[in-house]
Amino acid sequence: MDLIEAFFKIVIVIGALITGAAVMVFLERKISAYIQNRIGPNRVGPRGWLQPIVDVVKLVMKEDIVPKSANRFIHDLAPILSISIALCTFAVIPFGNTIELFGRTVKLMIADVNIGMLYILALTSVGVYGITLAGWSSNSKYSLLGGLRSSAQLISYELSMGLSIIGVIMVAGTLRLDQVVVHQTRYLWGWLPAWNIFLQPVGFITFMVASFAETNRLPFDLPEAEPELVGGYHTEYSGMKFGLFFLSEYANMITSSALITTLFLGGWSIPFAENLALSPLTMSLLQVGSFVVKVFVVLMFYIVVRWTIPRFRYDQLMNLGWKVMLPLAIANILLTGGLLLALN
């Protein structure tokens, strides 16, 4: 029975992630069009909403081209690695509290492990291999440069990401993501929800910047930088293998938005909703809705930033990572530790 339950949760989460990625691709094109004073895709379906389906059909129908001197096996392996790691990360993120269904209490997260945060750090740290191997196996100078840039960038920003999570761990006193959310359902001074964005503002900023870098989004998209590297690590990819990289970029975006929501924005919690005396089922559904809305807001922020801020130069990227973000994250840990010691 537990296995069936886990199976259903996995199917629902993966389905939601992939559908969400398709919606994000469409919204990205539409919003970028409005920002650049264009109309954007508007031919397929009502107001262009069926565009993602047509895009996927196009990608699947395209010929899969592998360069002559490429390493065939690794060239195939790289996109598979990318997408599987992107999908696996979501396993420990709680997308709701518990829900009563058919007389069973179902916990709305796939895997309730007691090292949830470390699991996420481990997966993001191996997530770089998809891109790096894609760059190496293509045997092309642009791809190789993209792969090299991505490994350097991810190593640099992983540190500040991990260190900014430590602040949250210190406040919540646990590595379980569901406990972190429960910890954020309290109130400060009776009116301010105790979300970690208020308790850990510096940690929030460093984590946000690091997750932009980890998902290779502008202003940190140096691994693919079209104007200099053609397409970066996926220059030599075509058809659905390219599509998998594309999909995993958006799946990664959704996962890191969900992570930001869980760690800093109160997760599924709705402030002051417990005063409304709703039925448990309505409450559970509303909490899932609240989680989705928060993730959506963060995703919109991702898109708006991408079309507003220009790309960093490589030395600026490294300086920001090592000389600004890392000291900030360490200072945040010291400050948090000091405050916790003073208050308790």
Next chain:
Amino acid sequence: MTLESILFYILSAVAIASALLVVTRRSPVISALYLILNFFCLAGLYLTLHAQFIAVIQIIVYAGAIMVLFVFVIMLLNLGDERKLSEGMSYKKVIAVGLAAALLTELIYIIETSWIVLPASTVSQGTDIGTVEYIGLQLFTGYLFPFEVTSILLLVAIVGAIVLAKRKY
């Protein structure tokens, strides 16, 4: 056979096979990839021993940081296949094989005659021995001095690396 022992045999078989492939492959990148696979198998073995913290740290530190650097350097130098370095049977190889065989027989002899008796108490400490809370508590109480000495060692290594990389004094 319990699930744990099935997992143990699968993971150790993959670990041994990948370790062999690390040394026999010609391409450095492929070798590095098999080493990463080996690290993942080790992490899986730690998990079957209820040592979740060590398992995750194994992946974060070795597979996620050190091997990324290795792959980065191999790609940066663009190392080709090692075919040119291969040599025929030389006296070095004969000696190496002989020594390895001697070591293997010694190991088998020691294990068979149970020279070393493992203390039985390591198993009976319960399943919470591998949790983050337990390790943290032990590190900052019973093992504080070795912990601090290790961090000083790391600090020295970092300073040394910066001095070597900077070249201007």
